[in-house]
Amino acid sequence: MKRIIVVLMTLLPCFAFAAGSSVPLDKANYDLSDQASLQTGAKLFMNYCSGCHSTQYQRYERVARDLGIPNELMQENLMFIKDTKIGALMENSMSEELGAKWFGATPPDLTLVARVRGADWLYTYLRGFYEDPSRPFGVNNTVFKDVGMPHVLQELQGVPRKAFETQLIDGEQKEVYVGIRADGSGEMSSDEYDKAVLDLVNFMVYSGEPMQLERRSMGWWVMGFLVIFTILAVLLKKEYFRDLH
Numbered sequence: 717m718k719r720i721i722v723v724l725m726t727l728l729p730c731f732a733f734a735a736g737s738s739v740p741l742d743k744a745n746y747d748l749s750d751q752a753s754l755q756t757g758a759k760l761f762m763n764y765c766s767g768c769h770s771t772q773y774q775r776y777e778r779v780a781r782d783l784g785i786p787n788e789l790m791q792e793n794l795m796f797i798k799d800t801k802i803g804a805l806m807e808n809s810m811s812e813e814l815g816a817k818w819f820g821a822t823p824p825d826l827t828l829v830a831r832v833r834g835a836d837w838l839y840t841y842l843r844g845f846y847e848d849p850s851r852p853f854g855v856n857n858t859v860f861k862d863v864g865m866p867h868v869l870q871e872l873q874g875v876p877r878k879a880f881e882t883q884l885i886d887g888e889q890k891e892v893y894v895g896i897r898a899d900g901s902g903e904m905s906s907d908e909y910d911k912a913v914l915d916l917v918n919f920m921v922y923s924g925e926p927m928q929l930e931r932r933s934m935g936w937w938v939m940g941f942l943v944i945f946t947i948l949a950v951l952l953k954k955e956y957f958r959d960l961h
């Protein structure tokens with residue numbers, strides 16, 4: 717009996733998670749080979765997210781190298797904790813207790829979030845905040861009900877509200893939810909905002925698996941090697957067969 721309870725307890729988070737993702741997710745067409753997008757993503761992340769969230773399983777230096785950002789630029793523009801060395805882990809200065817006190821939940825480390833939640837979930841989540849005066853920060857989220865995180869990208873998106881349209885369904889006029897629309901007070905248009913979020917997601921996917929970038933560039937070396945090897949083999953074959961005829 718005890719064992720059954722333990723198994724059930726372990727499985728419980730899976731059910732909770734499955735329930736959470738019953739909202740349809742939008743597809744995140746991110747592109748790890750798009751360096752400009754990764755750089756923009758890193759910039760947005762450091763400016764809008766790193767105050768609360770660490771990505772403490774990676775180092776500034778590695779990110780700078782992988783994304784083609786010169787160390788000095790990284791240090792001057794993207795490293796905000798005083799006296800941090802370029803070789804340091806990307807921790808943040810907020811303690812767990814403070815986070816829990818301010819937001820009711822500690823902002824989790826985000827190094828591996830794309831692997832845990834998936835890129836589509838992240839893309840939908842960051843575009844899923846909507847105005848909800850009943851919440852402490854005045855916002856709720858379509859895929860993360862009663863989220864403890866404020867809508868930190870509001871200055872870019874504007875104030876997002878749930879939009880409804882009256883549609884004729886089975887001969888009756890009904891109010892139908894048609895998605896989230898921003899009020900136009902943000903710095904970005906809705907397409908620009910989607911692109912910015914996609915860049916952020918791209919960066920988070922990269923964070924979760926930095927080797928993916930390396931594997932890609934390695935792939936080109938391997939292809940190059942194979943091409944040269946094939947040419948050599950053909951030449952060699954010609955050389956051998958010349959003597960046979």
Ligand code: HEC
Nearest residue numbers: 764765767768819821822823824829833862863864865868
């Ligand atoms: C002001 C602090 C703060 C900032 C800034 C912030 N977050 Fe959060 N974030 C939180 C808190 C608190 C939670 C936990 C919410 C909860 O559990 O209810 C959270 C949760 C999350 C989650 C859900 C993690 C999970 O798997 O449960 C993601 C993803 C996330 N944040 C991404 C971001 C991104 C991307 C940015 C930058 C655009 C950002 N956050 C900026 C406070 C913040």
